[in-house]
Amino acid sequence: MLYRKMKSGDEISILGYGAMRLPQLKSGEIDEIRAEKHIRYAISKGVNYIDTAKIYHGGKCEEFLGRLLEKDGLRNKVKIATKLPPWQVKEPKDMMRIFNEQLKDLRTDHIDYYLVHALNGASWKKMKEFGVLELLDKLLKSGKIKNAGFSFHGNIEHFYQIVDDYDWTFCQIQFNYLDRQYQAGLKGLKYAAEKGLSVIVMEPLRGGRLAQNPPEDVIKLYGNSGFERSPAEWALRWVWNFPEIVTVLSGMSTYGQVRENVKIASMTEPDSMSKKELQVIDKATAVYKKLSKIGCTGCMYCLPCPVNVSIPSCFEYYNGFHLYKDDKFKNYYRNFLGDKAKASLCVSCGQCVEKCPQELPIPELLKKVVKDFEQ
Numbered sequence: 257m258l259y260r261k262m263k264s265g266d267e268i269s270i271l272g273y274g275a276m277r278l279p280q281l282k283s284g285e286i287d288e289i290r291a292e293k294h295i296r297y298a299i300s301k302g303v304n305y306i307d308t309a310k311i312y313h314g315g316k317c318e319e320f321l322g323r324l325l326e327k328d329g330l331r332n333k334v335k336i337a338t339k340l341p342p343w344q345v346k347e348p349k350d351m352m353r354i355f356n357e358q359l360k361d362l363r364t365d366h367i368d369y370y371l372v373h374a375l376n377g378a379s380w381k382k383m384k385e386f387g388v389l390e391l392l393d394k395l396l397k398s399g400k401i402k403n404a405g406f407s408f409h410g411n412i413e414h415f416y417q418i419v420d421d422y423d424w425t426f427c428q429i430q431f432n433y434l435d436r437q438y439q440a441g442l443k444g445l446k447y448a449a450e451k452g453l454s455v456i457v458m459e460p461l462r463g464g465r466l467a468q469n470p471p472e473d474v475i476k477l478y479g480n481s482g483f484e485r486s487p488a489e490w491a492l493r494w495v496w497n498f499p500e501i502v503t504v505l506s507g508m509s510t511y512g513q514v515r516e517n518v519k520i521a522s523m524t525e526p527d528s529m530s531k532k533e534l535q536v537i538d539k540a541t542a543v544y545k546k547l548s549k550i551g552c553t554g555c556m557y558c559l560p561c562p563v564n565v566s567i568p569s570c571f572e573y574y575n576g577f578h579l580y581k582d583d584k585f586k587n588y589y590r591n592f593l594g595d596k597a598k599a600s601l602c603v604s605c606g607q608c609v610e611k612c613p614q615e616l617p618i619p620e621l622l623k624k625v626v627k628d629f630e631q
């Protein structure tokens with residue numbers, strides 16, 4: 257495992273364990289046996305940063321991690337990062353209540369890296385008015401959090417503002433080769449680093465889409481590149497190539513993914529990609545941009561929908577259908593979603609739109625799904 261230094265002085269593994277996509281049972285609950293095996297393996301190989309959030313796995317993730325990390329001294333081997341969800345904060349006192357719940361669920365007396373979650377311009381304004389900066393000061397002073405940061409899903413102007421508004425240790429941005437100009441993007445990465453913030457990257461594989469079943473043209477491109485690498489390795493290497501990035505969070509759902517990512521993280525130095533390698537990535541980017549219809553990452557923040565539309569699945573099948581030009585995605589849509597979760601149930605209430613970090617016009621996009629899959 258390779259390590260890079262945080263502003264705090266901590267040496268952090270370049271692969272962080274993103275706990276948003278732990279393996280699940282058919283019921284949707286965390287498959288605790290498999291998740292424990294994966295996390296224990298990652299820690300045994302040197303992963304020392306675990307990222308969770310109040311909302312992950314329907315609010316059960318912190319509690320699961322708390323129970324797991326209590327065993328065998330695991331807590332002392334990792335830094336825990338978790339997040340304060342602005343959308344659950346209805347009045348200032350909610351912030352401290354949520355924080356105390358998180359400490360209790362995680363069975364710890366401090367959080368190593370505490371983030372204000374998924375900020376954009378509006379949520380930042382609200383949280384400042386509610387006194388989040390004073391709260392962070394207080395938590396830092398008392399030692400209940402060791403470092404303060406934020407994760408971000410807004411536009412670049414708001415990103416600059418948030419970076420400048422506080423003496424953050426770190427920020428967490430969505431960054432991958434398809435999202436260089438999206439949200440904070442490359443400009444935000446450089447800006448944060450210039451201001452002395454450590455940068456953590458989420459969605460390096462764009463919700464797994466850069467790793468699983470790439471389109472035929474991308475497979476050919478990688479196959480003819482002269483390098484023997486999986487699509488995941490190409491995508492992760494591209495992110496780790498930036499020296500400004502300390503760690504990359506990968507939401508790993510299978511043991512194979514954990515093992516592969518751990519392996520790649522043991523051999524990827526900053527500034528190590530050649531011009532030729534970077535050109536391969538640029539060409540893959542062009543192919544994806546041409547084929548992708550909807551920029552959904554599958555994060556599920558938009559759920560639950562009041563009429564039960566399975567929004568991420570609708571978009572996943574729709575993108576799959578257009579990327580691979582394969583009717584099987586229509587069948588998946590009909591067989592797996594049936595009449596209870598299909599796109600045409602949408603009543604355009606707009607609740608999901610407010611919650612989508614990608615700012616997707618979800619009701620409009622669902623109409624496209626209806627047109628291709630239901631008519």
Ligand code: SF4
Pocket residue numbers: 560561562563564565567601602603604605606607608609618619622
């Ligand atoms: S806009 Fe449609 S998909 Fe979104 S929450 Fe409302 S009903 Fe559900």
Ligand code: SF4
Pocket residue numbers: 551552553554555556557558559567568571611612613614615616618
């Ligand atoms: S529609 Fe938006 S919130 Fe919902 S899964 Fe996709 S990216 Fe996430």
